[in-house]
Amino acid sequence: MCGWGVESQLEGKSGFVSGHRLGDAAALLKSVVHSGIGLLVILVALMFSTQARAENGPEVYKERCAACHGKEGKGDTIFGKNLKIRPLDSPEVQAQSDSDLAAIISKGKNRMPPFDRKLSKDQIREVIEYVRSLKPQP
Numbered sequence: 001m002c003g004w005g006v007e008s009q010l011e012g013k014s015g016f017v018s019g020h021r022l023g024d025a026a027a028l029l030k031s032v033v034h035s036g037i038g039l040l041v042i043l044v045a046l047m048f049s050t051q052a053r054a055e056n057g058p059e060v061y062k063e064r065c066a067a068c069h070g071k072e073g074k075g076d077t078i079f080g081k082n083l084k085i086r087p088l089d090s091p092e093v094q095a096q097s098d099s100d101l102a103a104i105i106s107k108g109k110n111r112m113p114p115f116d117r118k119l120s121k122d123q124i125r126e127v128i129e130y131v132r133s134l135k136p137q138p
């Protein structure tokens with residue numbers, strides 16, 4: 001008698017629990033659908049923004065320059081060390097004018113390849129802006 005009572009009580013409880021779970025699952029599904037739409041919006045926004053951003057200095061630098069000059073321009077790459085590149089944030093490099101730097105970037109210098117066919121004038125200007133931003137802030 002007593003055992004039955006407990007069992008049916010348990011059954012009742014687990015029934016309640018699974019009912020509850022079902023509710024949770026529905027809520028979860030709802031939020032997944034919602035966040036799915038949110039995710040889509042974010043993805044589309046990202047796609048557009050990376051397209052626009054592909055033009056700008058940091059992106060150009062990361063794609064075209066970092067392999068030799070290092071992520072922060074310090075030349076701390078295998079290439080950079082072998083080629084003895086001066087750190088882009090060093091006073092010697094920063095002392096050069098924008099047009100000096102533009103000439104180096106577009107025409108190349110010794111082992112530095114020319115970029116005038118690969119980058120637009122705007123991109124070169126923006127990548128120089130980025131190189132300027134590497135300068136240590138006082």
Ligand code: HEC
Nearest residue numbers: 064065068083085086093101104105109110111112115127
């Ligand atoms: C294949 C490796 C390589 C890549 C890629 C490369 N560079 Fe260079 N870069 C060099 C080397 C080597 C030098 C040193 C040239 C010298 O003075 O003999 C140099 C020099 C420079 C200098 C002049 C530094 C100084 O000492 O006055 C600037 C500025 C520069 N690079 C910017 C860039 C930018 C911006 C990019 C990307 C658009 C880039 N480099 C991509 C190898 C590279």
